[in-house]
Amino acid sequence: MSRNARINALLLLAVAALAVLPLVLGLGDHKDEPFAGADAEAETAITEIEPDYEPWFSPLYEPPSGEIESALFALQAALGAGVLAYYFGLRRGRRQGERRAVAAAEAAAAPRDTPEGD
Numbered sequence: 128m129s130r131n132a133r134i135n136a137l138l139l140l141a142v143a144a145l146a147v148l149p150l151v152l153g154l155g156d157h158k159d160e161p162f163a164g165a166d167a168e169a170e171t172a173i174t175e176i177e178p179d180y181e182p183w184f185s186p187l188y189e190p191p192s193g194e195i196e197s198a199l200f201a202l203q204a205a206l207g208a209g210v211l212a213y214y215f216g217l218r219r220g221r222r223q224g225e226r227r228a229v230a231a232a233e234a235a236a237a238p239r240d241t242p243e244g245d
Contacts, residue, residue, distance in 0.1 A: 173180055190196040
């Protein structure tokens with residue numbers, strides 16, 4: 128197994144552990160919604176501290192259910208990952224193209240070995 132394959136396997140194992148361990152250890156069992164987002168946690172904390180608090184802004188679009196909200200969030204994450212992957216792929220491709228162009232230019236400029244009597 129190559130070094131890169133070992134690193135990728137360890138990273139995959141770490142991601143899987145981060146996803147599974149909270150479920151296995153029962154973290155959040157004492158809450159009504161154990162894995163609520165940070166926005167919901169902040170809203171709860173604010174209403175406990177200041178019950179008369181009025182938000183400054185309201186959302187432009189309020190999804191009809193939590194499932195749709197989660198799907199839109201996943202779509203947003205997928206689009207962001209796609210944009211980043213495209214950027215890094217383009218950057219790597221340009222760098223490889225530059226290396227190939229430099230190597231081709233050096234090969235063209237190098238003197239050719241020709242027998243002396245030609």
